[in-house]
Amino acid sequence: MDPDIExxxxxxxxxxxxxxxxxxxxxxxxxxxxxxMGTLSRTLPKSLLKHRIDLDQSEYRLLVAGLIPHGADWHxxxxxxxxxxxxxxxxxxxxxxxxxxxxxxxxxxxxxxxLRGRPDVGxxxxxxxxxxxxxxxxxxxxxxxxxxxxxxxxxxxxxRVLRVLGDExxxxxxxxxxxxxxxxxxxxxxxxxxVCVGSVDASHHTLVPA
Amino acid sequence: MVxxxxxxxxxxxxxxxxxxxxxxxxxxxxxxxxxxxxxELVARSHLDDAAELTAGALIAGRIMVRPSEQxxxxxxxxxxxxxxxxADHLTVGExxxxxxxxxxxxxxPEKGIAEALGRTLEVLPDLRSVHAVWxxxxxxxxxxxxxxxxxxxEVGPEAHPPAVAFRVDDALxxxxxxxxxxxxxxxxxxxxxHEAALAAGTPVWLATAQSAxxxxxxxxxxxxxxSGSHAVVEAAREPSHAAPDFEEPAxxxxxxxxxxxxxxxxxxxxxxxxxxxxxxxxxxxxxxxEEERENRAAATTEMTKEEVAQLRAAIAEDPERxxxxxxxxxxxDEIVELPELDLDDPQLSERDRQLLxxxxxxxxxxxxxxxxxxxxxxxxxxxxx
Numbered sequence: 356m357d358p359d360i361e362x363x364x365x366x367x368x369x370x371x372x373x374x375x376x377x378x379x380x381x382x383x384x385x386x387x388x389x390x391x392m393g394t395l396s397r398t399l400p401k402s403l404l405k406h407r408i409d410l411d412q413s414e415y416r417l418l419v420a421g422l423i424p425h426g427a428d429w430h431x432x433x434x435x436x437x438x439x440x441x442x443x444x445x446x447x448x449x450x451x452x453x454x455x456x457x458x459x460x461x462x463x464x465x466x467x468x469x470l471r472g473r474p475d476v477g478x479x480x481x482x483x484x485x486x487x488x489x490x491x492x493x494x495x496x497x498x499x500x501x502x503x504x505x506x507x508x509x510x511x512x513x514x515r516v517l518r519v520l521g522d523e524x525x526x527x528x529x530x531x532x533x534x535x536x537x538x539x540x541x542x543x544x545x546x547x548x549x550v551c552v553g554s555v556d557a558s559h560h561t562l563v564p565a
Numbered sequence: 566m567v568x569x570x571x572x573x574x575x576x577x578x579x580x581x582x583x584x585x586x587x588x589x590x591x592x593x594x595x596x597x598x599x600x601x602x603x604x605e606l607v608a609r610s611h612l613d614d615a616a617e618l619t620a621g622a623l624i625a626g627r628i629m630v631r632p633s634e635q636x637x638x639x640x641x642x643x644x645x646x647x648x649x650x651x652a653d654h655l656t657v658g659e660x661x662x663x664x665x666x667x668x669x670x671x672x673x674p675e676k677g678i679a680e681a682l683g684r685t686l687e688v689l690p691d692l693r694s695v696h697a698v699w700x701x702x703x704x705x706x707x708x709x710x711x712x713x714x715x716x717x718x719e720v721g722p723e724a725h726p727p728a729v730a731f732r733v734d735d736a737l738x739x740x741x742x743x744x745x746x747x748x749x750x751x752x753x754x755x756x757x758x759h760e761a762a763l764a765a766g767t768p769v770w771l772a773t774a775q776s777a778x779x780x781x782x783x784x785x786x787x788x789x790x791x792s793g794s795h796a797v798v799e800a801a802r803e804p805s806h807a808a809p810d811f812e813e814p815a816x817x818x819x820x821x822x823x824x825x826x827x828x829x830x831x832x833x834x835x836x837x838x839x840x841x842x843x844x845x846x847x848x849x850x851x852x853x854x855e856e857e858r859e860n861r862a863a864a865t866t867e868m869t870k871e872e873v874a875q876l877r878a879a880i881a882e883d884p885e886r887x888x889x890x891x892x893x894x895x896x897x898d899e900i901v902e903l904p905e906l907d908l909d910d911p912q913l914s915e916r917d918r919q920l921l922x923x924x925x926x927x928x929x930x931x932x933x934x935x936x937x938x939x940x941x942x943x944x945x946x947x948x949x950x
Contacts, residue, residue, distance in 0.1 A: 394651060
């Protein structure tokens with residue numbers, strides 16, 4: 356797959372975190388990780404329209420760059436561009452795990468075991484997301500992984516691991532090292548806990564506490 | 566007049582049921598999340614989304630499908646106004662690898678399900694049975710956690726399988742029970758996967774007189790005065806139900822002559838919980854509920870004379886009638902109140918109505934004869950609580 360196309364799609368799906376339902380976005384990211392671009396092109400634009408998710412201009416450019424070459428419908432793609440699209444973040448993030456997470460946190464242990472010292476992976480952190488107005492029972496683990504390449508495949512791999520461990524719609528945010536992070540991810544990183552670090556020094560994220 | 570596209574199949578299977586069957590055939594091959602989500606989308610009439618999710622998950626997972634399955638998927642994509650060319654991206658092969666799943670009934674797969682489904686089982690029409698089993702093997706390219714609880718629901722012709730699949734799944738989820746729900750019945754046939762799951766499954770709930778519609782297989786069990794989930798669970802745990810067979814009556818009650826109502830009550834008690842004794846006084850005054858009437862009508866439309874005798878015995882299970890028949894506290898003007906005939910019910914066919922009329926007349930005659938007899942011998946009989 357063309358790395359530019361792959362990167363555009365990955366960044367778009369990253370920017371849709373918190374705006375598209377979790378159970379859809381992990382699936383689209385899985386399809387991207389598997390290289391199912393034709394499928395993504397025929398389904399993602401329509402899903403954006405159906406869920407009334409408007410894209411800003413930069414996101415729209417990512418959609419065009421990523422999916423038009425693979426047969427996305429021009430009408431659908433064009434209709435996703437919003438004029439006053441505002442990426443309102445309806446979530447808050449906390450560092451600590453909610454009470455219902457058992458004392459043995461298998462996810463952290465497995466992620467640590469598989470990503471520590473791994474090539475192309477930088478810092479790995481986790482945060483707990485809360486929907487405004489709901490209690491701890493709704494808290495959801497957000498895994499934040501900095502990396503320098505292979506984002507879609509790493510996302511897909513970690514999603515599969517988290518699913519087997521019980522998270523049906525995992526939130527795995529693999530952040531390209533040079534990306535200007537969306538507000539959602541900045542907020543998550545600002546309230547995150549260190550899990551492990553790969554082989555890449557990814558300390559360039561100034562929002563990550565030292 | 567608009568020229569209506571007539572290229573679509575006319576086999577009576579609408580798109581929702583076709584999609585439901587596609588998903589049934591993919592059970593054990595596609596991940597359970599995709600199955601459950603697609604079923605909800607089908608039930609909510611988002612048919613294009615359901616078809617695209619199914620095709621997309623198959624494509625991305627490189628899950629092999631048979632040529633016939635590819636054609637069917639292309640058809641449902643087309644019929645749901647999706648891009649049928651998606652089906653071209655499927656991995657197709659004649660020899661779909663076998664998926665030898667392992668199922669287990671250890672560790673109470675039925676736990677909590679009857680309670681969570683209490684209201685659902687009352688409301689949804691023509692459910693026949695619910696079984697539960699653990700699947701210990703992963704499904705699909707992005708499997709969820711194991712073991713996976715599988716709930717198998719068998720329905721009759723009056724039920725709509727896609728709706729049942731979604732509602733049952735929704736009720737279980739709201740109760741915090743993570744399952745994948747497989748609904749089979751007429752027009753929605755079981756696959757080898759379902760047969761294997763059923764063979765290892767534990768019965769959770771089995772239909773009694775809920776079987777609605779003239780074509781339903783009869784059940785000999787009496788309508789219950791109360792339908793609490795507790796009684797349901799107890800009934801389902803009877804050893805005699807361990808080997809499910811949907812063509813047979815859910816509960817076997819030995820045939821009893823119509824005039825041996827009390828013995829028949831004993832027989833029924835042996836296989837199910839008797840109605841609460843404490844509420845007998847209320848029931849004497851309370852007319853049969855609408856549900857009871859419907860159930861009786863449904864349960865009698867296909868009965869032979871012997872089965873009518875069983876029904877008669879079953880009616881005796883109701884303390885009100887039992888007391889009346891046994892001659893206890895009998896007043897001349899309230900011997901036995903038969904349920905009123907509701908011949909205006911639009912769901913009844915003309916044949917059903919005629920059968921109902923005949924049955925009603927026959928029951929009325931028997932009631933009168935037995936009440937007279939009981940009145941004579943009442944002091945020698947003892948009501949069995």
